[in-house]
Amino acid sequence: MLIEISLFSSIYWYFRSVTPIIEAIDVVKTFGNTQAANHIHLQIPENSIYGLLGPNGAGKTTFIRMVTTISRPDSGKILYKGQALNQNDALKMGYMPEERGLYKKMSVIDQLLFFAEIKGMSRTDAKQEAVKWLTRLEMQTWAGKKLEELSKGMAQKVQFLCTIIHRPEFIILDEPFSGFDPVNADLIKDLIIELRNNGATILFSTHRMDNVEELCDFLCIINNGNVVLNGDSGSIRRKMFAHKYKAGYLTEQSFDNKTFIPLQFEKTTDGRFIYTFHAENNQIEALLQQSTQQGGLIYFAEDLPTIHQIFVDTVKA
Amino acid sequence: MNKIWVILKREYLTRVKNKTFIIMTFLGPLLIALLYGGIILVATKDASDKTPRNVLYNDESGFFNNKLDSVMNFHFVKAPENRETALKKVSSGEFYALMEIKDKNISDLDSVQWISRKTLSLLQKEKVSDLLVNKVYSNKLKQSGLSQGMIDSLKPSTKVSMLEIDETGGIKSSSSGIKSGIGFALAMIVYMFIFLYGSMVMRSALEEKTNRIVEVIVSSVKPFQMMLGKILGVALVGLTQFAAWIVLSIIGVITITTLFGEKIASTVAKAPVAPGGGSQMAAEQFQQSGMMDMLYNLPHLQIITIFLIYFTCGFLLYSSMFAAIGAAVNQETDVQQFMMPISLPLIFGFFIAQSAVFQDPHGPMATIFSIIPFTSPVVMVVRSPFGVPISELLLSIGLLLATFIFMVWITGRIYRIGILMYGKKPTWKQLGKWIFIKD
Numbered sequence: 001m002l003i004e005i006s007l008f009s010s011i012y013w014y015f016r017s018v019t020p021i022i023e024a025i026d027v028v029k030t031f032g033n034t035q036a037a038n039h040i041h042l043q044i045p046e047n048s049i050y051g052l053l054g055p056n057g058a059g060k061t062t063f064i065r066m067v068t069t070i071s072r073p074d075s076g077k078i079l080y081k082g083q084a085l086n087q088n089d090a091l092k093m094g095y096m097p098e099e100r101g102l103y104k105k106m107s108v109i110d111q112l113l114f115f116a117e118i119k120g121m122s123r124t125d126a127k128q129e130a131v132k133w134l135t136r137l138e139m140q141t142w143a144g145k146k147l148e149e150l151s152k153g154m155a156q157k158v159q160f161l162c163t164i165i166h167r168p169e170f171i172i173l174d175e176p177f178s179g180f181d182p183v184n185a186d187l188i189k190d191l192i193i194e195l196r197n198n199g200a201t202i203l204f205s206t207h208r209m210d211n212v213e214e215l216c217d218f219l220c221i222i223n224n225g226n227v228v229l230n231g232d233s234g235s236i237r238r239k240m241f242a243h244k245y246k247a248g249y250l251t252e253q254s255f256d257n258k259t260f261i262p263l264q265f266e267k268t269t270d271g272r273f274i275y276t277f278h279a280e281n282n283q284i285e286a287l288l289q290q291s292t293q294q295g296g297l298i299y300f301a302e303d304l305p306t307i308h309q310i311f312v313d314t315v316k317a
Numbered sequence: 318m319n320k321i322w323v324i325l326k327r328e329y330l331t332r333v334k335n336k337t338f339i340i341m342t343f344l345g346p347l348l349i350a351l352l353y354g355g356i357i358l359v360a361t362k363d364a365s366d367k368t369p370r371n372v373l374y375n376d377e378s379g380f381f382n383n384k385l386d387s388v389m390n391f392h393f394v395k396a397p398e399n400r401e402t403a404l405k406k407v408s409s410g411e412f413y414a415l416m417e418i419k420d421k422n423i424s425d426l427d428s429v430q431w432i433s434r435k436t437l438s439l440l441q442k443e444k445v446s447d448l449l450v451n452k453v454y455s456n457k458l459k460q461s462g463l464s465q466g467m468i469d470s471l472k473p474s475t476k477v478s479m480l481e482i483d484e485t486g487g488i489k490s491s492s493s494g495i496k497s498g499i500g501f502a503l504a505m506i507v508y509m510f511i512f513l514y515g516s517m518v519m520r521s522a523l524e525e526k527t528n529r530i531v532e533v534i535v536s537s538v539k540p541f542q543m544m545l546g547k548i549l550g551v552a553l554v555g556l557t558q559f560a561a562w563i564v565l566s567i568i569g570v571i572t573i574t575t576l577f578g579e580k581i582a583s584t585v586a587k588a589p590v591a592p593g594g595g596s597q598m599a600a601e602q603f604q605q606s607g608m609m610d611m612l613y614n615l616p617h618l619q620i621i622t623i624f625l626i627y628f629t630c631g632f633l634l635y636s637s638m639f640a641a642i643g644a645a646v647n648q649e650t651d652v653q654q655f656m657m658p659i660s661l662p663l664i665f666g667f668f669i670a671q672s673a674v675f676q677d678p679h680g681p682m683a684t685i686f687s688i689i690p691f692t693s694p695v696v697m698v699v700r701s702p703f704g705v706p707i708s709e710l711l712l713s714i715g716l717l718l719a720t721f722i723f724m725v726w727i728t729g730r731i732y733r734i735g736i737l738m739y740g741k742k743p744t745w746k747q748l749g750k751w752i753f754i755k756d
Contacts, residue, residue: 068536070737090536101528106331117323118534162533 019082021046021170022067027076028060029225036062037073038225043217044203046081049196051216051233052205053207053307055315059225060205061098065204068095080170091120094168094281098175098205100159102147108141108158110133112165119166126165133161137187153184160188164195171195173204177211189215208306219307221314228314237304239311243280247291249273260287269271276303320609322539324546325553328521332554349548350569362649370413373403380423388448389441407432416445496702499620504670504699506559507628511663511694514555514632515639518548519652521642522617522736523635531736542731544644545725548636552629559628567625616704623701626714631694634721635663641728641748645735666692670699678703688713690720727752 020043024184029037036059054060065071066078069090080089102111109130116126134140135159149154154181166173176192177185192215196202206212212219213233220230229236244263252273254262260283281286291297305313305317332338373396376382385393396403396415406412414433426449431437437445457470463471522544525531535543554705587650642655665732669686678700687697687705694715734751735743743751 035673039425065532065737068532070532070535087536088643093536095533095536099529101530103331103530104522106327110330114323114327115533118320119537198427216585252658 009285011035017045020044021081023079025077027073027078028076031257035225040227042145042220042227042230044201046201047196047199049202049215050218051212052203052220053311054222057205058223060222064205068093092168093170093172094163095172095176096159096163096176100156102149102159105146107144111147111158112161116165116252121166129165152179153181156180169200171200171202173202175206176204211312213307221311223315233307238311240305240310243278245277245287245305246277246301247275247297248299250296253294258290260290268292321542321546325550328547328550329553333557342558345562346565346569347567350573353570354573372414372416373406374416376418377420378421378423381418384452388444416704438470448578454532473642492611500699500702503624504695507698508667508695509631510555514551515636517637519639521547522640523649526644526736535737540728540736541729544640544729544732546643548633548640551636555632620701624698627694627698630717630721636724637728641731645748646741647739647742662691663695666695670695688716690717693717
């Protein structure tokens with residue numbers, strides 16, 4: 001049931017978005033001999049959760065810095081809602097860098113107000129919003145505490161609030177889950193989805209794949225300044241599909257003299273025997289037939305690569 | 318502009334709310350009041366020291382034998398023939414001192430030696446030599462046929478008051494000592510505050526950089542605005558501290574004077590009345606160290622205005638450089654190498670303030686360095702109590718302002734690049750290159 005809902009919502013978000021909130025056109029950025037952005041083209045659809053994946057040093061931060069107007073591309077263009085990106089657009093963005101840090105000597109509430117005001121929010125608005133969020137996360141009692149008095153997880157939550165306090169329409173989160181315990185990570189995950197459902201677009205950059213599949217509507221893998229893959233996660237997985245199928249059995253099987261010889265075999269810890277086959281589209285039924293004839297078949301499925309596999313494969317290639 | 322204000326407000330409020338700031342604000346004047354009390358105590362100590370001191374004397378001229386009256390708390394006893402024995406008595410503490418008058422001819426008393434375990438204060442020394450001189454003097458007068466009564470009436474009491482006349486013909490009392498003292502104290506404050514608060518600016522820039530806060534806010538605030546808001550905010554903290562110190566110091570000094578003033582006055586009055594009016598002298602000296610009259614007559618408004626202008630401009634000039642360094646480096650340990658060359662002119666200025674100004678506050682050295690922008694914040698402040706010609710002031714302030722604006726521009730350009738540069742510690746050459754990198 002849940003899976004269906006998330007599937008439908010993905011499709012819904014996919015068709016809903018028309019103008020991308022961010023569009024990078026042939027963006028180039030060089031530092032000395034390093035190509036941090038090598039003719040990057042990408043579109044971040046409005047109202048989506050967009051995952052920017054890549055190993056360390058792939059050019060994620062460089063791209064984010066250009067989007068947040070901290071630096072400018074050497075050539076190429078970045079459009080914000082179809083218009084050339086300018087300083088004022090940055091006020092509508094919220095950015096949480098990977099290396100976290102706030103003012104240690106400042107109280108939680110002062111911190112929130114400062115970040116809201118610096119993004120152009122009025123003080124009264126900022127106060128309302130701060131109270132709303134602190135109440136929502138049951139942190140009211142922490143409002144007057146200095147940041148250095150908080151636990152790491154608490155400080156992370158404050159950092160998250162500082163990022164979204166000014167109601168940004170475009171939120172950039174760099175490794176948002178690092179440092180969170182599973183409970184808080186889920187809380188943040190829910191918040192991210194809620195923010196998206198309320199109209200915000202979220203770009204999140206990570207090199208950890210565990211949350212990507214369940215969260216991201218769209219993905220982009222970059223490596224060495226190049227966009228290696230991009231699209232919605234379903235079609236990326238489909239695109240990377242190597243026509244592999246898995247058949248699971250309760251007992252060990254022999255495939256001597258059969259049409260389909262397994263490429264791989266593994267025995268799971270719970271005593272299942274899994275064989276991976278290759279089959280072209282017109283051979284699927286034949287493969288299925290062969291598999292059922294073996295006896296003791298407990299499942300048969302296409303082997304769509306996980307985003308993790310795709311990531312590792314594309315980055316290694 | 319609004320953004321500068323938000324930054325400034327944050328810098329100001331977090332510092333003013335800080336415990337250290339609050340403690341320093343209250344402790345500072347307390348220290349000043351204690352120092353002031355200490356000065357009073359030292360000034361009155363000689364007069365209040367009533368322990369009788371027996372002093373051995375050996376007079377080779379023979380003139381003073383049995384003629385030496387007690388002065389202050391010193392009582393004179395003829396020394397034994399053997400010098401060694403006499404010295405031993407002094408070194409053992411049995412006697413306070415040994416005074417040797419080696420002149421055979423008493424018309425010139427230039428070979429008098431005073432050997433004691435403790436050095437005499439200026440006042441005591443003056444008293445002792447007065448005693449000898451007066452003896453010789455009145456003896457000569459007596460020989461010329463004057464009676465003791467005549468001699469006493471002949472001796473005028475002396476007190477020279479230093480007065481100063483200005484262009485308009487107004488006359489007021491002056492004291493160059495107090496002026497140097499005040500000027501020097503103010504220069505010291507400027508000097509210390511530039512370093513103290515300048516390094517605050519530096520640490521603040523460094524904190525924002527290492528915490529990556531800068532990446533969050535730099536897209537909505539220009540680095541230049543960040544830097545300006547930061548140094549203005551910290552400058553305001555400094556000015557707030559001064560304001561608090563001035564108010565609290567006045568309260569403190571008034572309290573000390575009313576609490577202990579009477580006690581001091583009574584000590585002075587009770588001091589033994591020795592020939593030559595020792596206690597009277599002491600009382601006068603107390604008045605001098607009280608300095609109230611002199612203080613009232615100083616050009617307050619001018620001194621305070623000059624101080625505030627030079628503190629503010631000097632601070633902004635130096636702290637903009639400190640800010641650029643904080644933005645350029647990646648950790649506090651890297652700071653030292655850059656701080657030293659930048660601080661040198663200020664340290665040099667302080668040195669000039671100590672030497673040149675004390676010798677001649679309007680001499681060429683003092684004048685030149687009070688006009689050069691990097692040293693003027695310290696040197697001009699020392700000169701200020703002595704009255705500085707308005708033309709020199711205008712030139713100096715104009716240059717300082719121009720340099721400040723220029724430096725803020727330069728350092729702003731270093732700041733803008735440095736704040737987003739991570740990795741290796743930059744070199745001077747790189748800092749120079751950053752100035753010319755286009756946006």
